[in-house]
Amino acid sequence: xxxxxxIEDEASIRRVLNKILTExxxxxxxxxxxxxxxxxxxVKNEDFDLILCDxxxxxxxxxxxxxxxxxxxxxIPVVMISGHGxxxxxxxxxxxxxxxYISKPPDLNRLLNTVRNALDRKxxxxxxxxxxxxxxxxxxxxxxxxxxxxxxxxIEKVAHTDARVLITGPNGTGKELVAHWLHQKSDRSKGxxxxxxxxxxxxxxIESELFGHVKGAFTSANKxxxxxxxxxxxxxxxxxxxxxxxxxxxxxxxxxxxxxxxxRVGSDKxxxxxxxxxxxxxxxxxxxxxxxxxxxxxxxxxxxILIEVPALKDRKEDIPLLVDxxxxxxxxxxxxxxxxxxxxxxxxxxxxxxxxxVRELRNVVERLxxxxxxxxxxxxxxxxxxxx
Numbered sequence: 001x002x003x004x005x006x007i008e009d010e011a012s013i014r015r016v017l018n019k020i021l022t023e024x025x026x027x028x029x030x031x032x033x034x035x036x037x038x039x040x041x042x043v044k045n046e047d048f049d050l051i052l053c054d055x056x057x058x059x060x061x062x063x064x065x066x067x068x069x070x071x072x073x074x075x076i077p078v079v080m081i082s083g084h085g086x087x088x089x090x091x092x093x094x095x096x097x098x099x100x101y102i103s104k105p106p107d108l109n110r111l112l113n114t115v116r117n118a119l120d121r122k123x124x125x126x127x128x129x130x131x132x133x134x135x136x137x138x139x140x141x142x143x144x145x146x147x148x149x150x151x152x153x154x155i156e157k158v159a160h161t162d163a164r165v166l167i168t169g170p171n172g173t174g175k176e177l178v179a180h181w182l183h184q185k186s187d188r189s190k191g192x193x194x195x196x197x198x199x200x201x202x203x204x205x206i207e208s209e210l211f212g213h214v215k216g217a218f219t220s221a222n223k224x225x226x227x228x229x230x231x232x233x234x235x236x237x238x239x240x241x242x243x244x245x246x247x248x249x250x251x252x253x254x255x256x257x258x259x260x261x262x263x264r265v266g267s268d269k270x271x272x273x274x275x276x277x278x279x280x281x282x283x284x285x286x287x288x289x290x291x292x293x294x295x296x297x298x299x300x301x302x303x304x305i306l307i308e309v310p311a312l313k314d315r316k317e318d319i320p321l322l323v324d325x326x327x328x329x330x331x332x333x334x335x336x337x338x339x340x341x342x343x344x345x346x347x348x349x350x351x352x353x354x355x356x357x358v359r360e361l362r363n364v365v366e367r368l369x370x371x372x373x374x375x376x377x378x379x380x381x382x383x384x385x386x387x388x
Contacts (some may be wrong), residue, residue, distance in 0.1 A: 002119050003029045003046075005041035007053040007065060008081060017052065017081075017106065024112055036060025040068055043076075050118050052102075054081045063093060072096045075125050077118040081106075139180035142325045143318035147310045151178060158305050159185035164257070166302045167280040169309030172359030175280040176240060178307055182278055183194055183236040193233025194228050198249075199241035206249045208265050211256075217266025229262050229273050236276045242302070243283035243294060253277075254298045277302065312354040312361060318352050322358065326365040339369050344378035349385070 004021060008014045011034070018030045031041035031048070037059045043051070051069060055062035066078050077099035082090035089102035099118045102111050141148065158165065159182050167175045176195070183193045202208050208217070212227030228237060239245070245253070256262045257277060261270045279302045288294035312319070323341055331338040341349075354360055364385045372380035 001027050001029050002049045003031065004115070005033065005039060005042055005048045007033045007036060007050045007055060007057070007062070009035050009052065009057045013081070013104065015053070017111070020106070020108060020111060021115065024115075028115075036062065036065045039065055043069055043073060048076055049122050050115065050348070051076055051078045052081060052115075053078055055086045055093070056083060059235040062110055063089065063096070066093055066096055066098055066142060071141050075122065076120050079114055079118055111271045130330045139177050139184070140325065141174065141177050141181060142322050143301070143315060144321065145318045147315050148318060151307060152181075154305070154307055155181050155185060158182070160187055162188075162276050163304045164276070164302050165278045165305045165307060166285075166299075167278065167307045167309060168285075169280075169282065170311050170357055171282050173309040173311060174259050174358050175282075175309050177239075178309060179236075179238045179278045179280060182274075183238075186276070188235050188276055192232055193236045193238060194232035195238045196228050197240045199244040203246040203249075206246055207252060211252060211262045211264055212251060213265035214267045217264070221266065224264070227262070227264065229256060229275055230271060232275045233273050234275075236278060239277065239279040241281055242279040243281035243285055243292035247293075249297065250295045254295060254301060257298075257301045291341065313356040316350050320346050322361055323349060323365055326362050327369060330366050330369050334369075336369075337372065339376055341368075341371065342378065344352070345376050345381045348381040 002025075006014055006017055006021075007279050008017070014032050014034075020033065021028045021030050031042060031046070033042055035057050036053075039051070039053065040060065042048075051065075053062045053065050062080055066080070069076060069078055074097070076094075078097070080090050080098050080101040081104060082101050083104050087103070088132050090098075090103075093101065099121065100114050100116055122127065155178065165179075165182060167178050169175050176370045179195075181194065183189060196210065198206065208221075208225070208227065210227050210229055212225050213221050215221055222305060251261070256273065256275075260274065261272055263270055285294050285299050286302075289296045289299060323346060327341065328338050349361070349364070354377050356363075368380055368385050
C-alpha cells in the first residue's frame with residue numbers, strides 16, 4: 001500500500017484531496033498534517049511513498065518543507081500544491097527538487113496522473129538504490145565463519161560513512177574484496193573506485209602515479225597528466241600494499257588526507273579533491289614504524305577503522321562454500337558443467353595449510369576441474385591438487 005502524506009493548512013482542501021485519492025485506489029493510504037512542522041515530524045518518524053505539500057502555510061512553508069525533506073529523505077517525491085499567486089514559486093521549487101506541482105482547485109485527472117507518476121518514480125529510485133548497494137558478483141565475499149561474519153558486520157556499519165579504513169591480512173586472503181564491498185555499499189558507489197598497487201610501481205614513479213605531473217617535471221613528462229587521486233574524485237581510492245610506499249610519497253598522501261588537496265609533481269598549484277581512502281597491507285605497519293619505514297602519523301590517519309582479514313587456515317569451515325563457489329564460477333567461465341566435489345575430497349582440501357590462502361585454493365580448484373574426472377574425488381585432490 002502506498003502511503004501519501006498530505007500537508008495542507010486548509011481543512012477543506014485536505015478533505016477534497018483525501019477523498020479523491022482514497023476513492024481512486026484502495027492501495028492509497030493518506031495521512032494528513034495541518035502545517036509544515038507537523039508534516040516534518042511525521043516524515044522523520046514514519047515512512048511515506050509520496051508527499052503532497054501546500055506552499056503557503058503557517059509555522060513552516062512548503063519550500064522549507066521541501067528543502068528539509070530533500071536533506072533527510074531525498075528518495076521521497078514531493079508534489080507542491082500551489083494557489084493562483086504561487087505559480088512562480090511552484091515552478092522554482094522544481095529547481096530545488098520537487099517532482100511536480102498542482103494548482104488549486106485541483107484538476108482531477110492531472111492530480112491522479114501526477115500521483116501515479118510520482119509513485120512509479122519512487123519505485124524506480126528505490127530499486128536502483130537497492131541494485132547499486134548490491135555487491136558485484138565479481139567481488140563476492142564467501143564464507144559463514146565467525147571471522148567473515150564480523151567483517152561483513154563491520155562493513156555494514158562503516159560503508160556509508162567516509163571513514164578511512166585500513167585492511168590488513170596475509171597475501172591472498174581477499175583484502176581487495178573487502179575494499180570493493182566498502183565502496184559498492186557506500187554512498188560513493190556512483191563514483192569511481194580507483195585501485196593502486198603501491199608495490200607494483202617503482203618508487204621514483206609512485207608520486208607521479210598518485211598525484212599526476214606537469215609537462216617537463218621530469219625527463220619523460222611530455223605532457224600534463226592527472227594522477228589517481230584526481231581520477232578518484234567523488235569516489236574511492238584503494239591504496240593496496242601501502243606498506244611498500246616510499247616515505248616521500250607517504251608525506252604527500254598525509255598532506256592529501258589532512259587538507260583534501262594535492263599538487264601534481266612539478267607544480268605548486270593545489271587541486272582540491274573529495275576522495276575516500278581505503279588502504280591495505282600484508283605488513284605489520286607498527287613494526288614498519290619502529291624500523292622507520294612507515295610514518296606513524298600516516299598510520300593513524302589511515303587506520304580510523306581497522307579490518308583484519310584472517311588466513312584461510314583460520315577459517316577452514318568456509319572451504320566447502322569456497323570450493324562450491326569457485327567450481328560454479330570456473331564452469332561458467334569455461335562454458336562447461338559444474339563439477340561436484342565428494343565429501344572426502346573436501347576433507348583432504350581442508351587438511352592443507354593454504355599458505356597462499358583463498359587465491360591458492362582457487363587455483364587448485366581450477367586445476368582439479370581441468371584435470372579431474374566428472375566428480376572430483378579425494379584421489380583427484382591427492383594426484384592433482386597436492387602441489388603444496
